[in-house]
Amino acid sequence: MMMKWSAALLAAVTGLAYGQSSVSLYGIVDTGISYYNHATATGGSMLGMASLTGRVPSRWGLRGTEDLGGGFKTFFVLESGFQPGNGSLNYGGRLFGDQANVGVSSDYGSITLGRQLGMTMYALINADVIGPSIHSLSVFDSYLPNARSDNAIGYMGKFHGVTVGGTYSFGRDAAGPAGPGATNCPGQVPGNMLACRQYTALLAYDSASFGVAASYDVLRGGAGATAPLNNSAYTDTHNIVDGYVTFGSTKIGFGWIRNNLAAATHLQTDILFAGATYYATPALFFDAQAVRYLQRGSEGKKDASSTLLIGRANYLFSKRTMVYASLGYMFNSAQAANAVAAGGTVGTGMDQLGVMVGLQQKF
Structure with missing residues (x-):
């Protein structure tokens, strides 16, 4: 198997292999108007263009593949996230902040080099069922919709319903x-071999009627990095079990x-969630989710806890165009x-209502 991988990589570098290739342009533009109350300590409200999506983040990208023969393919992904409201780039202003990578795939799995999704994303x-939207798990943990790594090497293989994956980032x-x-x-x-390293792992099983997944994700800090991970001895670890x-x-x-x-201080949080999606018709479907945060x-005591209830109605005008309304209530x-x-x-100790009405266009 190692000789086959080596031959495929050599062919990709030297151009000795020629095969069918394709490049596609794709994207999603998703935004709307949002409202929420109790936005200040005195209870003020907020109405305006949503800074985040009501369903999935807006993005555009280029994706390409080339068949090298013998079951091997090379591929690349360049994907850029942006804010439709003002045109700014997401993920720290990166041009291709969603993904920027190249790799080789075969029946044995794929190896990817560059900025890529971590296994936390794949586990969720x-x-x-709600995804990385304006009312979602991300209100409790902002890392979840940003679980990507620069300077990373990744592997993912799928074998008869079982998925095994992992990434290792040098920075x-x-x-x-x-x-x-x-x-x-x-x-x-x-x-300093530890500074800003990250490694993630995934084990999942999917069938036609059910699936389960577990992931492990460790981020290390580095000198000069944003607090609290401003020391290479500090870590931030996410564990996920879901289905x-x-x-x-x-x-x-x-x-x-x-x-x-x-x-410098220790903090532990737990997020428990359960939700459902129901299709009333092929064009009309509803999502609902309850989230408990601890x-x-x-000191080991419960410092803060919250409960989030989410409901969303979605209507497809076509395969590419959707309107939706999202409602969230935080206790x-x-x-x-x-x-x-x-x-x-939101003001400390205040409950909060949030509403968003949006439009999504795919291309």
Whole structure:
């Protein structure tokens, strides 16, 4: 098998193999108008263009493949995330912040080099029926919709329903100065092999009626990086166990996410979620999800907890065009200040209502 991989890589580099190739342009533009109350300590409201999507982040990309023969293919992905409201780039201003990678695939799996999705993203794709939207799991953990790695090598193989994957990053986040997708941790520092390293792993099984997945994701800090991961001895670890079942026109997803931050102070959080998608017709479908968030500090006590309820109605005018309305309600404990909308604000201890009406176009 090693000789086959070596031959395929040599052919890709030297141009000695010629085969059919294809390049496709694709994308999604998704935005709308949002409202939420209790946005300040005095209870003020907010109405405006949503800074985040109500379904999936807007992006465009180029994807290409070439058949090398013998079951081997080379591929590349260049994918750019952006804000439709003002045209700015996501993920710390990167031109191709979603993905920028090249690789080789075969029946044995694929090897990918460059900026790519971590296994946390793949673990959540099937179980999280709401996805990376404005009212979602991301309001509790902003890393989840940004689970990508710079300077990474990855492997993924699928064998009779079983998926095995992993990534290793030599410097997980080269953008800055701040934000969940720009933590200024480029790593690859001479004399410090741990600085800004990241490794993720996935084991999943999918069938026609159900699936389960588990992932492990460790981020290391580095000198000069955004706090709290500003030391290579500090780590941030995510563990996910989730699953889904389908029957008829309904899909039910559920899962558990634990995040352990081991830095100057220790913080542990747990996210429990369960949701469902129901298709009333091929064009009209509904999503609902309940999320429970628990936070524990260094003393081991419950510092803050919140419960988020989400409902969303979606209508397809065509395969490419959709309208939707998303409703979220956040119940905060006395010490919690988790906003109902990703990127939003809320007064400490206040409950919050959020609404978004949006339009999505695919190409």
